[in-house]
Amino acid sequence: MKVKTQSKKVNKAWLNDHANDPWVKLAKKEGFRARAAYKLKEIDESLGLIRPGHVVVDLGSTPGAWSQYVRRKLSPSGAAVGALNGTIIALDVLPMEPVEGVVFLQGDFREPEVLARLEDALQGRPVDVVVSDMAPNLSGVEGVDAARISHLVELAIDFARMHLKPEGALVAKVFHGSGYTQLVQLFKDTFRVVKPVKPKASRDKSSETFLVGIGLKPH
DSSP: OHHHHHHHHHHHHHHHHHHHOHHHHHHHHHTOSSTTHHHHHHHHHHHTOOOTTOEEEEESOTTOHHHHHHHHHHSTTOOSSSOOSSEEEEEESSOOOOOTTEEEEESOTTSHHHHHHHHHHHTTOOEEEEEEOOOOOOOSOHHHHHHHHHHHHHHHHHHHHHHEEEEEEEEEEEESSTTHHHHHHHHHHHEEEEEEEOOTTSOTTOOEEEEEEEEEOOO
16 A cells, blocks of 8 residues: 555645745735736736737637736736736636636637637637636646647647738747657747746746747748
């Protein structure tokens, strides 16, 4: 039965790390649903991506921390409730507790009918910023997982190509490992400016990083 105690230990260590995590504490204090809000905040503040009046699409939005952050950026007084200057459309395969003023669609981004619902919600408006925190369910088989991750990022890039304003931006979560170099190249083929960012709120142990593409190349 050693295996069981081992997994309990791992769980306990994770819970302990999580409870003592300064970003988790800060998220609780500032009313964000997850520490992930600070990843987007750092990326946005360093590159100045999200501004009042913008149309923002949040892919892989659940539990909603990124939508909450965007909502505060689009709110004239930076508030979490009240007037909203702009549009936020969020999408996830999992349900999401409502965020005031955010249009939420539940569905799988890989399915054409879900994509069609997202396009309907845009009502023909071009998008200023697409943020994607999408990650597949990982199998533990590196080649399979890399292909799943790449597929989601490729879909996000395709969506950005179709819907972003020429000077718009895409922020997408990726992972270092097989397939990473190809994704960087795909970003470089699509955008004029490409920046990899590893925010401070990303766990050191995590291989996640974020690719930011700004300004679509003509295609």
